[in-house]
Each structure stands twice: as C-alpha cells, then as structure tokens.
Amino acid sequence: MPGRNRAFLLTMEAGSIVGSFFGGLMLGLVPGVVLLSLLAIILMSVKVWRHT
Structure with a gap:
C-alpha cells in the first residue's frame, strides 16, 4: 500500500515534520x-482536497 501512495505519503510526512x-x-x-x-x-x- 505505501508503494501506491508514495508521493502522498512523502508529502504528509514532510508536512508533519x-x-x-x-x-x-x-x-x-x-x-x-x-x-x-x-x-x-x-x-x-x-x-477535502484529496477527495475532489
């Protein structure tokens, strides 16, 4: 699953930090x-942005 959403995962990780x-x-x-x-x-x- 993380492989399919790698860009989103990295974006959320950077934003979290x-x-x-x-x-x-x-x-x-x-x-x-x-x-x-x-x-x-x-x-x-x-x-909301992710689901539109």
Whole structure:
C-alpha cells in the first residue's frame, strides 16, 4: 500500500515534520485551543482536497 501512495505519503510526512517544528515553537506564544483549531482546519482541507 505505501508503494501506491508514495508521493502522498512523502508529502504528509514532510508536512508533519514542518508542522511539528513550527507548532512546537508557537506553543508558548499561541493558546492551545487556537493551535488545535488550526490543526483541525489543515487536516480537513487535506481530506477535502484529496477527495475532489
């Protein structure tokens, strides 16, 4: 299965690493509720973009 979706897997992996880094930096500056809301929006947009 990972072989068929290799490009998507690599894209999600790179986004996860970058998102973790910047999320960790913003943790002390931005309330957790805002960060969770941004994460939810990003994940929903990826899901919608992937299925259209």
